[in-house]
Amino acid sequence: MAEPSRSDPVSLTVLQEDRLDYTPLARSVSLARRRTARLVSDWGHPDLAGDAAVVLSELMTNALLHGSLRDRLIRVRITLTATALRIEVTDPRGERLPSPRELDGEDQFGRGLLLVGVLADDWGVEPTDGLGKTVWAVLKGGRSC
Helix, strand or coil, rough: CCCCCCCCCCHHEEEEEEEEEEECHHHHHHHHHHHHHHHHHCCCCCCHHHHHHHHHHHHHHHHHHHHCCCCCEEEEEEEEECCCEEEEEEEECCCCCCCHHHHCCCCCCCCCCHHHHHHEEEEEEECCEEEEEEEEEEECHHHHH
């Protein structure tokens, strides 16, 4: 699924949005995951809440493990439009770009982006205005999203 068309103003109209910065600590992942599930449900899409929580958790874990710097926050932004739910995680390490890995059956780590690829309709990475990057994922749901 591609991002909403820039020529379709309805698909770009933000219905709900949440932004919160987290310290680069392991407990921030579970806090952000729970907040995401609650918000998506509260916004009327309980059918997307579980997948959104898993996607956010994987993106946030990658930011923590591969993109964080001490004393620099990780930003989470969740946006609901008429056609999609977009999850963004921004970290300060723009030079460390995510990419899915080839795995064998014995690998214990490295499946996060594979999960994101399965659960999200699309995902990608883009540089921020300053230093850093934003990794995003888009989920489309059944009811008006």
